[in-house]
Amino acid sequence: MTEECLNLGAGKTIRLSSYWRGREPAAENVLTGRPTGRFSFHTTIETDPWILVDLHRAVPVARIMLWNREDAGLDGLLRAVPLRIEAAAEHEAWCTLATIGIAFGGALSNTPFDFRLPHPILARFIRLTALGIGALHLDKVFIFSPDLTPGTSPRYGRLTNLRFLDGWPTADIAVRWNQGFFSNCSVALQMAMSAAARGFTISEIDFSASMWGFREKSNGQPHLFVADTAISLPVPATGQRLFNAWDVHNHYRDFRFDTLTPFIHRLFRPHPEVAEIEQSLVAHYAVDQSNTIVILYRGTDKRTEISPTDIAEYLALADRLLATRPGHRVCIQTDQKQIQDQVKAHFGERCFAFDSLPVTEGSVVIHRTDVSRHGLDRTTFGQTLLAAIHLLAAADIVITHTGNVGAWISLYRGHARNLFQFDSKQALIAPYNTS
Known part of the structure; x- marks a missing residue:
């Protein structure tokens, strides 16, 4: 220093x-x-x-x-x-x-x-x-001035490229956490908010040592996000509770979206390649987000973390919502083939799924399987997953579970309106306001 x-x-x-x-x-x-x-x-x-x-x-x-x-x-x-x-x-x-x-x-x-x-x-x-x-x-x-000693965490990552930019201490985040796609994102968000509380502005997030299940290992920084440096990051107020990676198991309607949203817009905007995939999904599946009900269901090894709510509870809630919305369709997003088949059979032509995303009948998370058997390389798989979640976050109604994917649906949504969550105790948490 x-x-x-x-x-x-x-x-x-x-x-x-x-x-x-x-x-x-x-x-x-x-x-x-x-x-x-x-x-x-x-x-x-x-x-x-x-x-x-x-x-x-x-x-x-x-x-x-x-x-x-x-x-x-x-x-x-x-x-x-x-x-x-x-x-x-x-x-x-x-x-x-x-x-x-x-x-x-x-x-x-x-x-x-x-x-x-x-x-x-x-x-x-x-x-x-x-x-x-x-x-x-x-x-x-x-x-x-603020101490520019790099912050390190053996499990999560570290601050890198420390410098003053326009007179303000600035750094990048190098993520070392290497689990599920949105688990990696949750850790990065936690690090970004913690750095902001120390007075740093975060310019970029480097996933080149992470996201191994969602990119070819020969690649460096995966083309997943681009930072929008025109968006300023707030300094969390003294005593304000910051985002923690374990908050994904809490109630999403209690998120401090006023503080979280600038971080999402600045650091996690989908890369143009992801945006292009998102537009192709909209065109191929004729997605009208204003007339879509999303069912987001945990699958594969999630039973080792939190027991998922019975799919019948999701179907019953969606039936009630569809009864007053005759023009709506249901999108089922899960990596469990049995659940996807069951939801499609229940709603028939009013249901669709993104067939370009792989599913499994087993008990191992999809990113630890050979996605090439589904005709995908890992880079395209990661980009398509991000495109799908970003797309579905803007749907009229979301019925979700507790966990990283559900949390990031709400974070990209920027609010919890019309978002129904089955929490970690399998209780239904209704939104404060439902249109």
């Missing part, structure tokens, strides 16, 4: 409300160097004396460390209390970050005031004001 990524003070400037005995301090004595316990600047006695640090441009600030003068006893320490810390970006109003109400130390006691922001802010100016009548004198004022 370079020094530039830590203390932002090198080469910057300062101003004081006044100068004791006309002594104008050098910025490098205040903003950089080793704390000594003596003062590096000193104002005259006045009302609300202050020091202002100009960082020359708005940059991310994550931490402010103040070293007090300790060679003048307790009286010297208390002159910096109460101390207000403010920040401002270009042409913006001052924002109070904190007010220090207790005495703090410095180099001799090794007790500086170490203020870590809940999340980084964009600031050009930092101002410290000693409230009341007195003089302000401190040893050092250190201002830090």
